Amino acid sequence: MDSLSADNIPAGFERAKFSSPFLDMAGPYYERQGEGGIIVATRINEGHINHIKVAHGGVLGTLADVALSYQVxxxxxxxxPVATMNLNTNYLAGAKLxxxxxxYARIDRISKRTAYCSGQIxxxxxxxxxMTAVFAILRK
Incomplete structure (x- = not known):
């Protein structure tokens, strides 16, 4: 199998339980339980690559939003049910094909209506x- 095969997924990860047309296009995503919470991951594929042959910043930004919101x-x-109110990202290095x-995401503070999170990719x-984010919790 080549390095891009869907079967070449690290031990402990399984296909993520969340889905939407956009996330299906942006992924595929995988998850596993870590010591500090749920780890969300993906393998960088051809559809993620930009004109300078690294993962488009939007791919990592989407992964950040997905991982942080999924934790909440x-x-x-x-x-x-949550909605992103604010997402701050600091790009430090690129990912290759x-x-x-x-x-890795953690909840730093959570109240009845708001959650504050941080993490890293x-x-x-x-x-x-x-990355850091603030989420609205849409309780009924």
Whole structure:
């Protein structure tokens, strides 16, 4: 199998349980439970690559939003409906075709209506992005 094969997924990861037409196009995404929460990951494929042969910044930005919001979404049962109010991203390095990138997210503070989160996206030992976000919790 080549490095871009869907079967070449690190141990412990499974196809993410979330889906939408946009996320299906932007992914595929994978998840596993980590010590600090859910880790969301993807393998950089041809559709993610920009004109300078690295992953488009929007790919990493989308992964950041997905990972941070998913952490809040899964914070309670039943799952919380959330909407992004603010997302800050700091691009530190690029990802190349075939790279496996993982997003680590944590909830820093959560109230009845708002959640504050932070995290990072890594490829191996390299930190590609740091991020923070604020989410509206859309309780009924």
């Amino acid at each position: 979404h899964r914070a309670e049962k039943p799952a919380l 075939g790279d496996w990138v993982e997003a 890594v490829c191996g030992e390299a930190v590609l992005m740091t």
